[in-house]
Amino acid sequence: MQRRATSATIEPKRDRTARVGRERREAARFESLVGELSAAMARVPAEEVDVEIERWLGKICLALDLDRSAVYERDSPDDPVRATHTWVRPNFPAFPRNYDPEKLLQRSTQLVMSGKMLVFARPSEIPAENRDTRRFVERYGPKASAAIPMWAGGKVIGAATFGKFRSARKWPLEVLDNLALAARLFGSAIERKQAEIAIGAVRSELRFASRRNLMSELVASLSHEINQPLGAILSNLGGLARLLARGNPEPAMALEAVNNAVEDTKRTAEIVRRIRFMFKRHVEHKTAIGIGALIDEVVKLTAGEASVRKIAVQVEISPPGQRVTGDSIQLQQCVLNLVMNAFDAITEAGSARRDVAIKVAPEKIGWVGVSICDSGTGIAPAVAKRLFEPFVTTKSEGMGLGLLVTRSIVESHGGRIWASPNPDQGTTFTFTLPVAQTKRAGASRRIG
Structure with a gap:
């Protein structure tokens, strides 16, 4: 009986010891x-x-x-x-x-x-x-x-x-x-x-605000650019009306007036399309983009401003057809910000030499560099170190947000941006973008 009792008291203790061991291991x-x-x-x-x-x-x-x-x-x-x-x-x-x-x-x-x-x-x-x-x-x-x-x-x-x-x-x-x-x-x-x-939403709002400020700067020159084809359309339609009032004695001239009005209408619509495309809110979407075509869009968009300020813009893309990975609207804003800054630098300097060079060239393996070079007076060394900080600007009426937004966009694409003084005069801003990966030809071809 005693042995049985002893066994009964030892067994729960063994179970408890085993359970505690399992719990500790767990x-x-x-x-x-x-x-x-x-x-x-x-x-x-x-x-x-x-x-x-x-x-x-x-x-x-x-x-x-x-x-x-x-x-x-x-x-x-x-x-x-x-x-x-x-x-x-x-x-x-x-x-x-x-x-x-x-x-x-x-x-x-x-x-x-x-x-x-x-x-x-x-x-x-x-x-x-x-x-x-x-x-x-x-x-x-x-x-x-x-x-x-x-x-x-x-x-x-x-x-x-x-x-x-x-x-x-x-x-x-x-x-x-x-x-x-x-x-x-x-x-x-x-x-x-x-x-x-939340940071992404703020950045998006900041980018939109920056675009809005840029568009306000472009309004005058864009109005001038739109008024030119509208005036031509009015002139052609007036001439056509006069021909029709006389029984259209010169059909070839009437046809030419109609064709000219059509082409000028297309030109006006294209200007409006560029403005709406740039000013529209959108969801970020990174794809393979032809960087040359994107820069051409910006050059066309700023052509009126360049003409008013008497600034020549030159573009060099190497290799031709270079493609990068990115969001087209955001990258277009980057180039637009830097081009408008270059225009402002030249205007404020009152320089006799008035040209902006936009260059695309390989930076390193897998990356391409986009450079915008102006012929302004350059940037003071004290300001140069803080260029990409909030509210730092070299413009007399600038807000100091354009370069901050540009850096944010470039870095969100994995690249970097910097400014360097030109050997003669002015400043060059350069930013890098990833080269779009191309599919290997015949990758899916069976071997043997």
Whole structure:
């Protein structure tokens, strides 16, 4: 009897020792996994944060033998809490559609969003005051759950939940600590993603404002350029009207007047098209672009301004047909900004030599350089070091935003921009762009 009693007291102790050992090994493995998560969240690009979070929700669940997890976000205290990322073990019920945690679990959601965990190893452990959670668990499960506040920037921006539906499970303190760390890592990544989205929106607005300012500078010369073909059209139509009033005694002259009016109408429409294309908001879209054709568009757009200021513009593209990867509207704005700056530098200098050279040439393997060279008086060394900073300008009435926007666009394309003094007079601004990759001929051809 005594031996039997001894055996009965030793067996639970062995079980407990084995369980503690399993929990420690699980906690150690999970701690290592969270270390990997930290590195992954630090290096993931902002546009891939959402996919990476869902991938790691799955890795955490598989590591802890869980069945379902989710991340919830709230943009501001007045906005609703919504599920933004989910993971479900295969062959388990999908996450409820249009799930509203604040409606179904109001008290529990408020608790977690106030910065406190809500954890239970089995449904019977749910506090009596959380009646909404008890009702939810009785109807939908899970049998064990951990809801962790998701902190970012010193405030709770959401929560991460982890549940097991097959059976109850304990939540050792080490595991909860690492789940809290994982939720913080998710929060930091989401905050970084949102910050980059906000910065992108500001940059887009700044670019649009810069284009608007440029267009206001071009209005006078563009009006003059449009008035020329409109005047020619009016003249041709007046002559045609006179011929028709006389019974059209010279059909060939009448036909020539009509053809001239048509061509001038096309010319006017093309000027308007260029203005609208440049001034239009658009979604960034990077493709292979013929840089020579893009520069020609800018030269045509500024032709009236160049004529009014008596500035000659020369373009040299090497090799001809050079293509780069980028957003055509943004790159057109880069060239336009620098060309208008060159015009201003020459005008303010009152230089007898009045020419601007635009040159495209290989910079290094895989990159092309676009240079805009003016014949102005150059830039003072003290200002040259700060040219691309906000509100720094060499113009008497400049805002100091054009070069800031230009640098932002160039860097978003992976390139860089700099200014250098010319040996004789003036300044050259150069920026680099990636060369568009061409498909290898015969790459898909079978061998043998």
